[in-house]
Amino acid sequence: MKIVFFDTDRITRDYLHDKKMCDCDVIYLENSIENTDPETYEKIKDAEAISVFVHTAAKMNAETLDKYPKLRLIATRSTGIDHIDLEYCKKRGIEVVHVPKYGEATVAEYTFGLLLNLSRKIIEARNDMKNASVHINDYLGFDLYDHTIGIIGTGAIGRHVAKLARGFGMHVLAYDLYPNEEFQRIYNIHYVSLDELYAQSDIITLHAPSTKDNHHMLNDAAFAKMKDGVIIINTARGDLIDTESLYKHIVTGKVAGAGLDVLENEDFLLHDDIIIKDQDIGLDFAMNTIANSKLLQHKRVIITPHIGFNSIDAVHRILNTTIKNIEAFFAGKTQNSVLGVKK
Template sequence: MEPWRVLVTDGLQDTGISILSKEAQVDDHKGISAEELLKEIGNYDALIVRGRTKVTSEVIEAGKKLKVIGRAGVGVDNIDTAYAKEKGVIVVNAPTATTTAVAELAMGMVFALAREIPRADASMKRGEWAKKEFEGVELYGKTLGIIGFGRIGSTVGQMAAAVGMRIMACCLFRIPETIRIIGGELLMMDDIIEKSDFITIHTPLSDETRGMINAEAFARMKDGVYLICTARGGIIDEKALLDALNSGKVAGAALDVFETEPPVFKELINHPKVIATPHMAGQTNEAQRRASMDIAKEVTAALKGDKLHWKIV
């Protein structure tokens, strides 16, 4: 029998490649174009991607030998999971690998917004000493509303509780016990929107969550609210956010994800009350190593017909 062939399109650390190579031939074609992927995918039993590669129905249709698609990370919105299921192609991910990294960036953004750290740093680099311009707010006693209280959201909640924030959370898909352990409250989405001083978003992008934070939601928020999103672009209506920033309804926003990536809405990115980062929440050495190992083991298990830990479809 010929060895399985695995195509990697967005890079994978050596630890993952090493695990895969014990069972299969691995071809790392980092940065492969959509056109080339369509030409090549028919030769492979497995495909491993990150967020860049779009695994469309056309790609899955062209993958005549394809048995499994692995996402080295959490979100699978770049994979047509419905069509994969229809074609009998397994989809797996590595949902726990980046939890700490994403939660730490989200919490870092809370601190950065509260004390205007990026703007103060930029002024110093311009040779200014504008101390009196940077009167921030303390986090102690403030209410943090967490929309989506899964692995990442609950980790953020634990971190925020440790600095004395009041935690409120809503979970769209399950009722977590962690919220009670850290002394927080499990509330409805409307309560989070209306009562929070800081709001951080940790839900997947879906038909239910797309555009969820819109003009209507902003209108119901406290004046001077702070907004953080390290989840997925498209959950926040970016035009509505810009309007809310300009009106003062939103005192500051920190965004790691955007409707279009790289973002084209420069007016939002360049806004003085916005902290923008390039979808880097999961980009720590430790997280990428875990993601590479986890997805390599999961894809290998799928090829061998072994038990799977993180099967999407």
Template sequence: MKLILFDAKPYDKEYFDMYSREYNVDIVYEDKKLTFETCHLANGFDAVCIFVNDVVDKEVIDKLHEFGIKLIVLRCAGYNGVDIKYAKNKITVVRVPAYSPNSIAEISIGMILTLTRKINKAINKTKNYNFSLEGLVGFDLFNRTVGIIGTGKIAQEFMKILSGIGMKILAYDLYPNYELESKLGFKYVDLDTIYKESDIISLHCPLTSDNAHMINKDSISKMKDRVIIVNTARGMLIDTKALIDAIKSGKVYGAALDVYENEKNYFFNDCSETGIDDEMLKELLSLENVILFSHQAYLTEEALTNIALVSLNNIKSFCNNEFLNNEVFYDELQDKIVDFRK
């Protein structure tokens, strides 16, 4: 299998190179993202490997199909960047459904603690030899309520940590798992209850056409005053302008974000020399009670190992005409996108 891996970073190359030889996969690394302008680079390959901000729309799919590309290998869980419905009967799509739920769950709680205990501010003060405690009063998480939207594997690991702290957990999911509810000790409720009763709201759901900007001016108005919003899922789940306004007004206490709705032009790149042109992103970064990472929640040794191994196993299964556990496709009978994790 000849594979071109788009949007390649040094850590991608390091971990894929560890295992590619034993899977008989010849990989060429390309630092550009896959778009219509760059898809010509895939000519002569059997498969493409892409990440969260690559764009695989109808035009790109047609070109890849024309070049003889047989397989799109998503080295991530989300597949909102690929037109899955249009790809059917043209190119097979596989993904990595769960590379390290723990890594994202752990960083989520770390971001929350940073906000509630003002850890970032405290570090900056002591580095400047300022050992005063003024402005560092935080609040306990014990006995407060967390509302979790989406109860997949990441959310489940997150809940275990929250339970250990002694927090009350509410959850919403389009496909409730009541056996899981009993096992982990949380309570399924509707979205309005999540908004009304939660001190912290954390997003752990995939991005779909139905839930884009689900956190918006209207939903924020239903939330408790001084709520904290956490997003380690997809940036488009939040209307950033509405979030900024709510933080500036004091309605929202703060936000812990690993994603941003217009991140693709900046995240994973060093913009310290060139700067950025996104005024909304600049305003978001200027807010004291905002922690914004550049989509790094997954970035651990364990996750990078799993991403490489699962991606290569997906390729192996495809080449051997085996059942593809991690295939994503459009099901005409159900009229929806299906992934075998469900």
């Protein structure tokens, strides 16, 4: 059996090199699946399992996966699965497994890294120091203590953010479709409606998955309900925020700052080798791309390239779970399935 790992960096290859995976032929490729050259493709086209990363520029859909006729398993090294066409996989009988839990502390800590950089203007001060142009009064920040943070989504990451916030002495509001009553009681957080969260929060941080129902949940109507000078943090999914609307409210000062580890259409910023087909280009895409570019240049916005997960500890947990997922599948004991394909 042949397993191909795409999107591997040196850390991934070094860590996996001596790992045995069900006595399979394992191939590690640095490139993403869509950048496979013809010679390499001939060596891997009979793969029964592939492992990809959430940063892959290609959508795991029919166009991509039809090239692998023997494929039985996609093991994504991520919690998110929105880069995979699940309906196509279900039709073809391809199992999809993911890493449901690896880094709630990792992403939560990164969330506060973004927040502290904004609240204390650390990057701005550092850049001015480098340029020998320091103006102390420009770096007046605010304490997190006694401020109110609103957490949208209280899954594993959102709950860990709440724990850290309580450690900073913050008041914690939360919104979730399925409130965790025990967590609310133990950590003294308060579940409220979205409108209440918007109106009462000094900081709003997103920790929800991307669905058709919450697409652009932070839009003109939502921003209008927020406090003047609100801080926005997003380490979840880019399309939760209407980028054009966010930029507009940054400019007016309604939003005092934003820390974004994810952006809508971020692939086109992360991968400069993507070829855009004519039919993919529309007014919405063009306007979003312009807004992203403007946000990148704004001094009250911090944008990072989707690295909230990226600590050595979390990466090792991801890889260990991926190995176990692959081994379990080929042993007939599938775990962490998102489809439950019957074999």
